[in-house]
Amino acid sequence: xxxxxxxxxxxxxxxxxxxxxxxxxxGMTVTExxxxxxxxGQTEIYRGQELKVDFLPxxxxxxxxxxxxxxxxxxxxxxxxxxxxxxxxxxxxxxxEEVIRIRTKERGERAV
Amino acid sequence: xxxxxxxxxxxxxFSGYALAEGPAPTPKLDSGDTAWLLISTALVFLMTVxxxxxxxxxxxxxxxxxxxxxxxxxxxxxxxxxxxxxxxxLAFNEDVSGVIGKTTKFLLSxxxxxxxxxxxxxxxxxxxxxxxxxxxxALISGSFIERIKFSAWIVxxxxxxxxxxxxxxxxxxxxxFLAKLGALxxxxxxxxxxxxxxxxxxxxxxxxxxxEPYLKPHNLTLVALGTGLLWFGWIGFNAGSAVASNSxxxxxxxxxxxxxxxxxxxxxxxxxxxxxKPTVLGFCSGAVAGLVAITPAAGFVNVSxxxxxxxxxxxxxxxMIAKVKPALGYDDALDVFGIHGVAGIIGAFLTGILADxxxxxxxxxxxxxxxxQLWIQLLSVVVVLIYDxxxxxxxxxxxxxxxxxxxxxxxxxxxxxxxxxxxxxYDLE
Numbered sequence: 001x002x003x004x005x006x007x008x009x010x011x012x013x014x015x016x017x018x019x020x021x022x023x024x025x026x027g028m029t030v031t032e033x034x035x036x037x038x039x040x041g042q043t044e045i046y047r048g049q050e051l052k053v054d055f056l057p058x059x060x061x062x063x064x065x066x067x068x069x070x071x072x073x074x075x076x077x078x079x080x081x082x083x084x085x086x087x088x089x090x091x092x093x094x095x096x097e098e099v100i101r102i103r104t105k106e107r108g109e110r111a112v
Numbered sequence: 113x114x115x116x117x118x119x120x121x122x123x124x125x126f127s128g129y130a131l132a133e134g135p136a137p138t139p140k141l142d143s144g145d146t147a148w149l150l151i152s153t154a155l156v157f158l159m160t161v162x163x164x165x166x167x168x169x170x171x172x173x174x175x176x177x178x179x180x181x182x183x184x185x186x187x188x189x190x191x192x193x194x195x196x197x198x199x200x201x202l203a204f205n206e207d208v209s210g211v212i213g214k215t216t217k218f219l220l221s222x223x224x225x226x227x228x229x230x231x232x233x234x235x236x237x238x239x240x241x242x243x244x245x246x247x248x249x250a251l252i253s254g255s256f257i258e259r260i261k262f263s264a265w266i267v268x269x270x271x272x273x274x275x276x277x278x279x280x281x282x283x284x285x286x287x288x289f290l291a292k293l294g295a296l297x298x299x300x301x302x303x304x305x306x307x308x309x310x311x312x313x314x315x316x317x318x319x320x321x322x323x324e325p326y327l328k329p330h331n332l333t334l335v336a337l338g339t340g341l342l343w344f345g346w347i348g349f350n351a352g353s354a355v356a357s358n359s360x361x362x363x364x365x366x367x368x369x370x371x372x373x374x375x376x377x378x379x380x381x382x383x384x385x386x387x388x389k390p391t392v393l394g395f396c397s398g399a400v401a402g403l404v405a406i407t408p409a410a411g412f413v414n415v416s417x418x419x420x421x422x423x424x425x426x427x428x429x430x431x432m433i434a435k436v437k438p439a440l441g442y443d444d445a446l447d448v449f450g451i452h453g454v455a456g457i458i459g460a461f462l463t464g465i466l467a468d469x470x471x472x473x474x475x476x477x478x479x480x481x482x483x484x485q486l487w488i489q490l491l492s493v494v495v496v497l498i499y500d501x502x503x504x505x506x507x508x509x510x511x512x513x514x515x516x517x518x519x520x521x522x523x524x525x526x527x528x529x530x531x532x533x534x535x536x537x538y539d540l541e
Contacts, residue, residue: 046327047397047447048387048434 001096001112002070006061007035007089008081013059019080020063023072026112031060039087058089064096066109142231148357149232149240155348156243160188160250163345167338167400168254171446174330175527176258177537183253183265190269191246196220199245199273200238203281210289213282230355240352245281248304249273254446255312259322259524262532264517271507272311280307280496295492296467296475296485298364299353301408301459302496309453310500313444318508319517321443323524332392339396343372346403350410363471364410368403371410371422375402378426387434397433398426401451405459409466412475417466421459429454457493464489 008016013030020028034055041054065073070093077091101111165184172180191199198218205213217223220238227234249269256265283290284303297303329335350368354361379398384390405425406418413421433450444450464486467477476482511517518524523531530536 045387045389045391046329046393048383048430049327049438051326051328 001064001066001099001109003062003064003094003096004070004073004077005092005094006077006081007033007058008061008077009083009087009089010057010059012081012083013061016061016077016080019076020061020073023076024069025063025065025073027063029062031062033058033060037087037090056087064099064112066112139228140231141228141233142357144357145231145355146233146236148361149236149352149355152348152352153236153240153243155345156240156247156352157188157345159342159345159349160184160243160247163338163341164247164250165338166334167342167396168257168446170331170334170336170338171254171327171329172257173324173328173527174537175529177330177529178533178535179262179528180253180257182262182533183256183260183269184250186266187250187253187269188246190266191249191273192242194270194273195242195245196238199278200241202278203245204237204241204286207282207287210292211282212279212288213286232355237355240355241281241285244300244304244349245273245277248277248300248308251304251308251448251452252311252315254448255316255444256319257445258324258528259319259518260315261516261519262528264511264515267511267515268315268507271510272504275507276311276500276503277303277307280499283495284492290492290495293491294485294488296412296463296489297408297460297492298411298463299350299407301404301456301463302492305404305407305452305456306460306493306496307500309449309451309456310497311504312448313442313453314501314504315508316442316444316449318505318512319443321441322445323521325443325445327445329393335396336392339399343399343403346372346407350407354411360411360472363414366415367410367413367418368406370415371406371418371425372399372402374419374422375399375405375426378423379430380426382427382430383434386430394430397447397451398430401425401429401455404452404455405462407456408459409463412463412467412472412477414466414468414471417462417468420466421462424458424462425455428458460489460493461486 017028035058036054036056039056041052041056044051044053063073074091082088098107099111100107161184165181168184169177169181196219198215200220201215201217202213205217208214223234223238229237249272252272253265281303282288284295284297285291295302346368347365351361351365354364376395376399379401380390380395383394402422402425405421409417409421429451432454433447437444437447437450463475463477465478467475467480467485469476469480476485478486508517519528519531
């Protein structure tokens with residue numbers, strides 16, 4: 001089982017959600033985050049003084065999938081989160097040791 | 113000497129001075145005047161609660177918004193009590209040597225249901241003037257936000273009101289020596305705005321810079337709301353200062369509106385040119401600067417004069433704040449000096465130039481053949497400035513060495529809302 005974490009632009013949420021549901025994920029978790037990579041921040045201005053804000057709002061999307069789903073999910077993410085402009089984000093894949101469903105106590109791939 | 117003082121007093125009594133001070137020659141109550149002043153009192157109240165509170169609150173950082181509100185709210189409440197206790201008497205009672213009023217009206221003793229101030233009940237005059245005193249104190253807090261200790265603020269508010277506001281109000285409005293000299297201040301450019309501006313500046317210097325010494329408004333929509341309430345309430349502040357329901361009140365209203373609109377647009381366009389973008393904060397700041405600058409002039413100038421005042425009020429304070437303040441490096445957090453002090457000074461001088469006797473026969477400026485008025489205005493500003501500076505410094509020093517003035521660094525970092533009040537303003541995700 002793998003956890004796929006994607007940092008994406010916030011306005012892309014609906015598109016990404018639809019694409020992931022289409023390839024058959026069981027669920028997802030979304031967190032509002034701040035960050036920067038190559039895309040630097042904005043400059044705000046208050047009473048003539050500039051305020052550099054390095055961090056930009058992003059969304060962190062996490063899904064846990066079975067190993068055989070990984071490629072399809074990554075494809076779906078790459079397509080739906082893409083704009084071609086700087087700041088589109090990144091995808092991280094990490095191994096998951098165990099998954100447990102709280103309601104039924106199921107473990108392993110059946111709980112994904 | 114006695115002859116000069118006596119003739120000045122006689123001149124004063126018969127000059128129909130715009131703001132009535134003390135016992136007046138006209139004994140009859142006018143219900144039109146009274147109705148208007150009742151409303152004006154409510155309008156000026158609204159300027160502090162919650163006008164200024166929200167204007168300042170929105171400009172503060174999120175973790176300090178409640179503390180910022182608290183300083184305005186407590187200012188109003190404290191002054192409300194102290195005014196009836198002793199403030200009114202010392203400011204507006206019968207004059208003693210041009211310096212202060214008699215103490216005989218403490219707790220409004222001697223003021224009864226039949227007591228009049230010109231054509232309005234004296235009780236109403238008490239209430240109306242109370243709102244002016246309260247907002248002056250509240251204005252100062254803008255310089256102190258995000259770092260002053262709350263207990264220090266309360267003590268400062270009481271002492272400053274007592275030792276600075278009350279005497280100055282007496283000198284300019286209560287029949288004191290600046291009134292006798294003929295200084296023109298229709299609704300409080302000097303008594304309220306220059307006064308608060310200087311005190312704010314001195315306080316900013318004593319407090320020192322914040323750990324985060326930059327303006328990061330956490331809610332500009334509150335600032336816009338506050339600006340609206342201030343502009344609305346200022347109709348009572350300026351037009352109410354005619355202390356009558358007449359054409360003087362009307363011209364004061366119109367002048368106020370004109371100068372403010374001009375100043376707001378001037379700041380907006382100035383900022384557009386010099387900073388690159390027209391900001392809502394700039395519009396609001398310009399509006400407030402215009403409101404301040406027209407305050408001493410509202411019942412003395414004509415509409416052309418109010419346009420000139422608006423232009424300068426929208427232009428000069430912007431540069432004070434955007435260029436001079438960062439160059440000098442003092443942390444007047446919400447620009448109490450930059451806006452109220454500077455625009456107040458501009459207004460005071462322009463009143464001395466533009467006062468049109470066809471608007472108000474008691475005010476004749478340089479442009480209308482009375483160059484000495486400008487010197488009188490200058491003297492009035494300088495006297496108040498020096499007195500305010502000295503006494504405010506003494507008060508702050510006293511607080512600093514006894515109970516301490518500033519919050520601890522951890523308190524400042526965590527935010528004064530949590531540290532001093534144990535409260536969180538927002539419970540949003």
